Amino acid sequence: MNINIxxxxxxxxxxxxxxxxxxxxxxxxxxxxxxxHDTIAVSxxxxxxxxxxxxxxxxxxxxxxxxxxxxxVIPVFGFQSGHEVDxxxxxxxxxxxxxxxxxxSVGYIICELVNMMETETHTVFLGKITNGEILHEQIPMTYAxxxxxxxxxxxxxxxxxxxxxxxxxxAYKCRICGYIYEGDITKEPDTYVCPICKKGxxxxxxx
Ligand SMILES: Cc1cc2nc3c(=O)[nH]c(=O)nc-3n(C[C@H](O)[C@H](O)[C@H](O)COP(=O)(O)O)c2cc1C
Numbered sequence: 001m002n003i004n005i006x007x008x009x010x011x012x013x014x015x016x017x018x019x020x021x022x023x024x025x026x027x028x029x030x031x032x033x034x035x036x037h038d039t040i041a042v043s044x045x046x047x048x049x050x051x052x053x054x055x056x057x058x059x060x061x062x063x064x065x066x067x068x069x070x071x072x073v074i075p076v077f078g079f080q081s082g083h084e085v086d087x088x089x090x091x092x093x094x095x096x097x098x099x100x101x102x103x104x105s106v107g108y109i110i111c112e113l114v115n116m117m118e119t120e121t122h123t124v125f126l127g128k129i130t131n132g133e134i135l136h137e138q139i140p141m142t143y144a145x146x147x148x149x150x151x152x153x154x155x156x157x158x159x160x161x162x163x164x165x166x167x168x169x170x171a172y173k174c175r176i177c178g179y180i181y182e183g184d185i186t187k188e189p190d191t192y193v194c195p196i197c198k199k200g201x202x203x204x205x206x207x
Contacts, residue, residue, distance in 0.1 A: 028078030066138035
């Protein structure tokens with residue numbers, strides 16, 4: 001089997017948000033698609049806090065990220081967990097039908113949970129669309145654009161995660177996003193941050 005064939009599937013990049021008590025929480029997902037005229041499916045890892053909250057509150061929102069969406073949205077929602085942080089603090093949002101969505105995005109879709117299916121690692125949630133709006137006329141970000149132009153990575157919880165290997169003799173790997181730094185990271189200034197998840201060099205291990 002040639003695993004590289006899977007790299008030819010096409011996706012967008014989204015924030016899937018849910019209620020979380022008085023607030024909202026959410027995570028980045030690329031594994032999302034429209035199933036029928038009013039139904040969306042999205043696959044969320046069992047370990048993600050977002051998974052727990054969708055099951056509890058039975059509703060979720062999708063923010064469609066664009067190429068002009070703020071660069072901090074993917075690091076905040078894709079590389080840290082709502083188990084530990086309030087992700088919506090510091091991100092410009094609007095609240096629609098009780099769920100926060102990303103303001104600087106192409107727009108949002110609101111769904112009510114109608115069904116779900118378990119796999120070994122992920123839950124596939126089926127949502128019936130109850131609301132939606134365009135917010136900004138910008139080009140939707142594709143997963144391919146995220147990788148090619150933003151040099152993006154996906155963490156282990158993402159269904160499309162593929163582990164990267166170092167090519168040189170001296171290299172360090174970011175524990176958060178898997179980014180490989182080729183060379184001696186100790187020579188970088190203390191202000192150095194990972195270009196993908198924005199964590200400091202103390203998050204890198206020698207590989
Ligand atoms: C580009 C990208 C795509 C991702 N796609 C998915 C996905 O489709 N499903 C998923 O469960 N996690 C996906 N993730 C990983 C989650 O966003 C990540 O594990 C997040 O920290 C989970 O946060 P939570 O625990 O607050 O829910 C993706 C991350 C990135 C950066």
